[in-house]
Amino acid sequence: MQNTDFLNAIKWTDDGLVPAIAQDAETGRILMMAWMNRESLSLTAEQGYAIYWSRSRQQLWRKGESSGNTQLIREIQLDCDADVLILKVEQQGGIACHTGRQSCFYRVLKDGEWQTAEPVLKDPKEMYS
Amino acid sequence: MQNTDFLNAIKWTDDGLVPAIAQDAETGRILMMAWMNRESLSLTAEQGYAIYWSRSRQQLWRKGESSGNTQLIREIQLDCDADVLILKVEQQGGIACHTGRQSCFYRVLKDGEWQTAEPVLKDPKEMYS
Numbered sequence: 729m730q731n732t733d734f735l736n737a738i739k740w741t742d743d744g745l746v747p748a749i750a751q752d753a754e755t756g757r758i759l760m761m762a763w764m765n766r767e768s769l770s771l772t773a774e775q776g777y778a779i780y781w782s783r784s785r786q787q788l789w790r791k792g793e794s795s796g797n798t799q800l801i802r803e804i805q806l807d808c809d810a811d812v813l814i815l816k817v818e819q820q821g822g823i824a825c826h827t828g829r830q831s832c833f834y835r836v837l838k839d840g841e842w843q844t845a846e847p848v849l850k851d852p853k854e855m856y857s
Numbered sequence: 858m859q860n861t862d863f864l865n866a867i868k869w870t871d872d873g874l875v876p877a878i879a880q881d882a883e884t885g886r887i888l889m890m891a892w893m894n895r896e897s898l899s900l901t902a903e904q905g906y907a908i909y910w911s912r913s914r915q916q917l918w919r920k921g922e923s924s925g926n927t928q929l930i931r932e933i934q935l936d937c938d939a940d941v942l943i944l945k946v947e948q949q950g951g952i953a954c955h956t957g958r959q960s961c962f963y964r965v966l967k968d969g970e971w972q973t974a975e976p977v978l979k980d981p982k983e984m985y986s
Contacts, residue, residue, distance in 0.1 A: 731969035749878055749887060756885025758878060761941045773966060806971050807961040808954055812890045814962050825937055832936040833943050837902060840860035842935050 735766050739811040753802040753816040759824035760832040776801050778815055795855040797821040828852045864895055868940040882931040882945040888953035889961040905930050907944055924984040926950040957981045
């Protein structure tokens with residue numbers, strides 16, 4: 729049986745969530761940020777791949793379930809306030825974003841505008857067909 | 858006058874906030890996550906160093922104002938959902954955490970416990986004296 733003390737250490741939001749930043753364990757690139765509830769973090773720690781909580785769908789979100797782009801967990805880190813997580817991951821398929829890009833953070837502020845600074849690696853239609 | 862269209866592109870929370878992840882521009886290390894409101898992001902983009910919104914104090918939080926550990930902005934990135942920011946920063950003094958550590962993410966999940974995996978570089982009493 730899994731020890732759940734580490735879940736109690738976390739300062740969950742009023743909605744019972746905590747933000748989780750997925751970072752490529754090799755390159756340090758930040759891939760995405762999503763949310764976890766108690767169950768999803770518990771499952772993530774147990775099963776070794778990232779399972780988030782989808783706020784829009786209000787259900788567990790097994791990252792990569794449709795696209796195959798799962799995230800293997802190398803390490804889970806917690807911040808000083810115990811209210812933010814980092815997941816150090818191995819990104820399967822090299823694509824974290826639903827737009828078919830490596831990272832969700834593909835826009836950069838330049839001359840007062842958000843400019844797209846990263847190519848689409850795979851057509852989303854192929855990823856979710 | 859600053860163009861504010863980039864502020865309108867952001868999906869602010871109901872409280873008018875957006876999470877901002879500060880990442881060391883050189884090493885890729887994630888230093889901290891804090892929140893910004895419209896004013897703090899606008900000022901950050903204008904002045905070139907990180908200014909957050911303190912939710913606990915309900916006021917602008919000029920990072921490093923007391924400690925000297927300011928964060929110079931190298932780049933600001935936005936994610937696909939337009940609801941999370943990354944600040945690529947140059948961390949002055951090499952310390953982002955109020956505990957005197959380089960990063961706020963100094964705890965690692967190991968054997969079902971959060972274990973401290975990083976030394977204190979500077980006594981907080983010295984930082985905030």
